[in-house]
Amino acid sequence: MIVSLALRNLKLNKFRTILSMIGIVIGVFAICAMGMVSAGFTDEMDNMITDTADTLTLSPLGEKVVGGHTAVGFSEKDVRNIESATKSVTKEYELVPYYNTYKPVTVGKDLLTASVYGLDSNDMSGLVTLVSGTWPKGGTNVIVGEQFAEDNELRLGSRISFLGVSGQEITCRVVGIMENTGLLTFGIATDSSILGTTEWYSSVVGNNYGLYDKIIIKAYDPEDLALIDEAVDKKMNGKEDKDSDNTVSILNSYELMDIFDEIMNMSSIFTTVISGISLLVAAVAITNVMLMSVKERTREVGILRSIGTYRSQILQMFLYEAGLIGLIGSVFGVALSLIVSPVFMMIMGLEFTAMFSVSVLSYIPLGIVVGLVVCLASGLYPAWKAANLNPVEAMSTD
Amino acid sequence: MDDAPVVELIDVSKVYQMKAGDVYALNHVNFSVRRGEFVAIMGPSGSGKSTLMNMIGCLDVPTSGTIKINGVSTTDMTDDELTEHRLNTIGFIFQKFNLISLLTAYENVEYPLILKYGQRDHSERVKKLLRMVGFTEDRMQHTPYELSGGQQQRVSIARALANDPTFLLCDEPTGNLDSKMSTQIMEILSDLHKQGRTLVMVTHNPETAEYADRVIIIRDGEIVGEE
Structure with missing residues (x-):
């Protein structure tokens, strides 16, 4: 009641x-x-x-003069120094230097701009996952992101072409499709990317005077990642109070998270x-x-x-x-x-x-x-x- | 305990402290009501009748003195104990009927039964009580606003009887009714008395008081006579 x-x-x-x-x-x-x-x-x-949260992404700072040309990137010596700093922390790591830029690409009759990556064939499986096809080899095979393939109706065996460094058209065959990583990733954002070997990259884009655009270091223990970050920073960037001497910018995924x-x-x-x-x-x-x-x-x-x-x-x-x-x-x-x-x-x-x-x-x-x-x-x-x-x-x- | 008066007031005073000094609403009042009696308390406006009614009805407590209901002093009772007395021992019949406007006539009578016995089927008793006070069945689902004064007072009497109280406490039960309706209501109360019910009625109307066995006259908070 x-x-x-x-x-x-x-x-x-x-x-x-x-x-x-x-x-x-x-x-x-x-x-x-x-x-x-x-x-x-x-x-x-x-x-x-989360999938790529075990990553340090290293970007070069400052210009270098290579064979009379000015360029920005990591030299082989830089890579060795960074690797030795990494080794001083742990033996369980992956270090992948790679090339990366934006490049016009012709798909059918369309001219698009895509993010292109060039890296050693042996390093690819550590950074991206294939949903179909095989890893690219040589100078004319590439793999593309799932989203890119879907947007441009590309399948295994489809052909895309680039204007090479010497002005000739280079036609490439899609031999694999990469799983989408999403745009927010600390490694390679595969969704709208084209990835090939360093040989392929050199013929399509050039090799940036032998300087790599980025380096990715993967470690599976967050504490190791922090220590590697510290070690690389110490080795490559010198004293804390002299930022102008820095040669590496380090993006630590855990810190960012x-x-x-x-x-x-x-x-x-x-x-x-x-x-x-x-x-x-x-x-x-x-x-x-x-x-x-x-x-x-x-x-x-x-x-x-x-x-x-x-x-x-x-x-x-x-x-x-x-x-x-x-x-x-x-x-x-x-x-x-x-x-x-x-x-x-x-x-x-x-x-x-x-x-x-x-x-x-x-x-x-x-x-x-x-x-x-x-x-x-x-x-x-x-x-x-x-x-x-x-x-x-x-x-x-x- | 059976021989104990139903209501007993021993030297009861109620004092209101005002700026001008203490005002005695009741001044050393003594009287008792025996089982089966019909007692009227009569007096002019401001004589202390309502205060007296509130004390007997466990709605208020005296400043001094003792009030016993069924031989038990209510003076030191907690609010819950006084409420329990109001629910089980006293049946209130008010001048303004005081039905709950949100409830129907039927529900108004059912309400005290639910309070006492919980939610169950009380229809037989509710209907019996309403029939007993001459309330027609076709109006049982009407709300108080849809009933005349006489009908409301009948519902009020049925509600007062719901929990079979020890005595009925009536506050000017015909005060808001015309003479014809007043007679009918007083006949109902008189019948209840004849059936053995104890009634205490506060009134200023000598015609209404005539139905009582005994009339206590109160003036300025004091009992000044008894007829």
């Missing part, structure tokens, strides 16, 4: 009930939608970078604060509505008390009301966020399936519990006030 009274009162004041529910709907929606999008984005980023996590945590705190403010506004509105309800129903409370209703039951009645507002408002808020969040995620370039991760879906119960708790907390003071009304004074109220 107490629940029934609470329900009937909510029904009796439909408009007011709906208005106070809207506050909770907005608050819960804000928490859930922002949380879901943020969690989806974090999950996706984690997935994208830490920074990324920090940014996501900050963003999460920010969204929680924003959502918290909207919930606080909703809580104030509900307290106000409940206080009005207590005032309007003072006489009714007096009657209920006089005919034998306990204080605790009056408290329950008002808490049921607040709880019902919270529960219904939260369910609507969560439902709304389940509709809007995937749209936002897709706008941010995430897959719809990103919605179905545990961290995203955990916002459903979280939103409902938060909404319910906020409403119950908001209703507590008005309910306590009603329960402690003097029955005689309450009944004499008109």
Whole structure:
């Protein structure tokens, strides 16, 4: 009967009930939608970078003069020095120097620009994964990224052509398709890339006067990665206070992941604060509505008390009301966020399936519990006030 | 215990502390009501009738003195114990009927039964009580706003009887009714008395008081006579 009274009162004041529910709907929606999008984005980023998160990417700094020409890159001597620094830390590593640039490529009748890589055939399997075909050999075989193949309708055996260094057209055969790595990767981003041997790269792009464009070092222990980072930095960049002498810029994937996590945590705190403010506004509105309800129903409370209703039951009645507002408002808020969040995620370039991760879906119960708790907390003071009304004074109220 | 008065007031005073000094709403009041009695408490407006009713009804506590219900002092009872008394021992009938506006006539009578016995089928008792006070069955699902004053008071009497209380406490039960309806309501109360019920009625109307076995006259917070 107490629940029934609470329900009937909510029904009796439909408009007011709906208005106070809207506050909770907005608050819960804000928490859930922002949380879901943020969690989806974090999950996706984690997935994208975890596979290549054991990587140091080294880029050259400063120009070198090779045979009278100025160029930027790693010489064989640099590679040896970096390798010796790496060896001083661990014997379990992979070090891959490679060439990389953007190069026009003709696919059928289309002229496109693609990211092209040249590296030793033996190093390829350590950096990329083949979904079909074989590893390229010689000067006319290449492998392409899955996305690139799909976008340009390339299959195994398809031909693409480049304008070679000496101006002649070089036609190459696609012998393998690489698995997509996504654009956020610390190694080679394969999606829209073309990869071939150093021999092939030299004929198509040139060999940059024998200077490599990048070096990737893989170590499987994060602690080793940090130590290698330190050792290479010490060997190649000299003293800390003389940055102008630096020859290597080192991108440490673990450090970057830490920074990324920090940014996501900050963003999460920010969204929680924003959502918290909207919930606080909703809580104030509900307290106000409940206080009005207590005032309007003072006489009714007096009657209920006089005919034998306990204080605790009056408290329950008002808490049921607040709880019902919270529960219904939260369910609507969560439902709304389940509709809007995937749209936002897709706008941010995430897959719809990103919605179905545990961290995203955990916002459903979280939103409902938060909404319910906020409403119950908001209703507590008005309910306590009603329960402690003097029955005689309450009944004499008109 | 059976011989103990249903209601007993021993030297009961209620003092309100005002800026101008203490005001005695009740001043050393002594009286008792025996089982089966119909007692009217009469007095003009401001005489202390309502204060007295609130004390007997466990809605308020005296500043000094003792009130015993069924031989048990209510003076040091907790709020929950007083509430339990109101639920089980006292049946309230108010001047303004005081039905719960959100509930139907049927539910208003059912409410104290649910409070006492929990949610179960009380339909037989509710209907029996409503029939007993002359309330027609076709109006049982009507809310108080859809009922006349007389009908509301009938529902109020049925509600007061729901938990088979030790006594009925009536506060100006005909105060909001016309003379015809007043007579009908008083006939119902009189019948209940004849069936052995104990009634305590606060009124300022001598015609209503005539139904009682005994009339206690109160003025300025003191009992000044008994008829």
